Amino acid sequence: MKMTVMNVRRQHISAVALTAVTALGLGTLTACSGDSAAAAGTGKYDVVASFYPMAFLAERIGGSHVHVTSLTQPGQEPHDLEISARQTARLEQSDAVLYLKGLQPSVDEAVAQSGIGTRIDAASLTTLEEHGNEVGGHAAAHDAHPGEESGGKDPHVWLDPVRYAQIAEGVGKAFEKGDPAHAADYRKNTAALVGELDALNTRYETGLRNTRNKVFITTHAAFGYLAERYGLTEEALNGLDPESEPSAARVRDLERMAKADGVTTVFYETLVSDRTARTVAGDAGLRTDVLDPLEGITAKSRGTDYLQVMDSNLQALRKALGAK
Numbered sequence: 001m002k003m004t005v006m007n008v009r010r011q012h013i014s015a016v017a018l019t020a021v022t023a024l025g026l027g028t029l030t031a032c033s034g035d036s037a038a039a040a041g042t043g044k045y046d047v048v049a050s051f052y053p054m055a056f057l058a059e060r061i062g063g064s065h066v067h068v069t070s071l072t073q074p075g076q077e078p079h080d081l082e083i084s085a086r087q088t089a090r091l092e093q094s095d096a097v098l099y100l101k102g103l104q105p106s107v108d109e110a111v112a113q114s115g116i117g118t119r120i121d122a123a124s125l126t127t128l129e130e131h132g133n134e135v136g137g138h139a140a141a142h143d144a145h146p147g148e149e150s151g152g153k154d155p156h157v158w159l160d161p162v163r164y165a166q167i168a169e170g171v172g173k174a175f176e177k178g179d180p181a182h183a184a185d186y187r188k189n190t191a192a193l194v195g196e197l198d199a200l201n202t203r204y205e206t207g208l209r210n211t212r213n214k215v216f217i218t219t220h221a222a223f224g225y226l227a228e229r230y231g232l233t234e235e236a237l238n239g240l241d242p243e244s245e246p247s248a249a250r251v252r253d254l255e256r257m258a259k260a261d262g263v264t265t266v267f268y269e270t271l272v273s274d275r276t277a278r279t280v281a282g283d284a285g286l287r288t289d290v291l292d293p294l295e296g297i298t299a300k301s302r303g304t305d306y307l308q309v310m311d312s313n314l315q316a317l318r319k320a321l322g323a324k
Helices: 015-020 052-065 085-093 105-113 137-141 161-178 180-207 224-229 248-261 275-284 306-321
Strands: 045-049 066-070 096-099 118-121 215-218 233-236 265-268 287-290
Touching: 045 052, 045 085, 052 066, 052 096, 052 161, 052 180, 052 306, 085 105, 096 105, 096 161, 118 161, 161 180, 161 224, 180 224, 180 306, 215 248, 215 306, 224 233, 248 275, 265 275, 265 306, 275 287, 287 306
Parallel strands: 045 066, 045 096, 096 118, 215 233, 215 265, 265 287
Antiparallel strands: none
16 A cells, blocks of 8 residues: 555544643753743744754754754654644744654644744755655666555655755754844854765765665665665665564565675664564574664664764664675
C-alpha cells in the first residue's frame, strides 16, 4: 500500500482530544523554563519548535534573541508525539512555530487550528521527494524488490546538509520578518550556520567519494536524501515509518543483496529498538552499528548537537562502506 505521508498509521488528534489530554509539559532546549518567554521575563522572540532538527535551527539562527521550546521531549520518538492541552496553549502564546509538515500529524493539526501569526513549515522551504525502502543506485537500476515499499513523501530532509541549509536560509528570512529589530543578527547567524553546513557537505563528499561499495542497510528508511546526495544506495528493512515490521520476503531479499554487494553492516538508530537489526545481522553474519537519524539528542547520541552527530554518522558510513 502506498504511503502518502510518513505516518499513515498514526491517528490525527481531534480538537476535542487536544483539549482533553492531560498536560505533559514541554521539553526545552535552552536554559529557560518551559513557561512562556513573557512569563519568564525574557522579552525574547518566542519560538516553538516541533522536534530537535527544528529547534537546532531556531537556536543557532536566533541566538540570544530567541526563547526556544520543543514540543518533543529529549529521547521521545517524534513520530509518536501527541500534543497535550498545555502544549496547545503554549503554541497559541508563541510568536512563531517552526515545524516540518508531514512528519508529526498531531503538530500539523495543532498548528492548523492555532491562531499563531508566524508559521514556518520547513517542508515548504526545500523540495520533498517520494522514497520507499530502497533509494539510490539500485532503485534507479531495476524494478522493485519483492516486499519493497512503494514509498511516499519523505520528510527526512535535514539529513541532507544541502537541503538543511536551504531550510536554514528560509528560517532566517522568517525570523527577520517576524522580529525585524534583530534582523541583522539573524542574517549573520544564518550565514554562519549555512557556512558550517556547507563545510559538512564537503566533508561528506570527500569522505564518501572513494569507498569499496556504495550500499548500506538501515532499519528505518530515513537516509534517502543523504544516499542520493552522495551517490549511495540505502536499503531499509522498514519503510518511512520507523516502527513498521519488515516482511519475511524483504528480509530474505536483503540477505541475498548483502552477500552479493559485500555489505558488512546493518545500521539501527538510538530511539527505536535494535532487535530487528540484530536479528537480521546475526542471520546474515553482519555487524551492527548506529546511524542516527537525528530526530532527538540523548545521552546515547554520538555527539551533543546536529553537526557532531552528523560527523559521527559519516565515520560510521566510511567504516561500513570501506572508505579508502
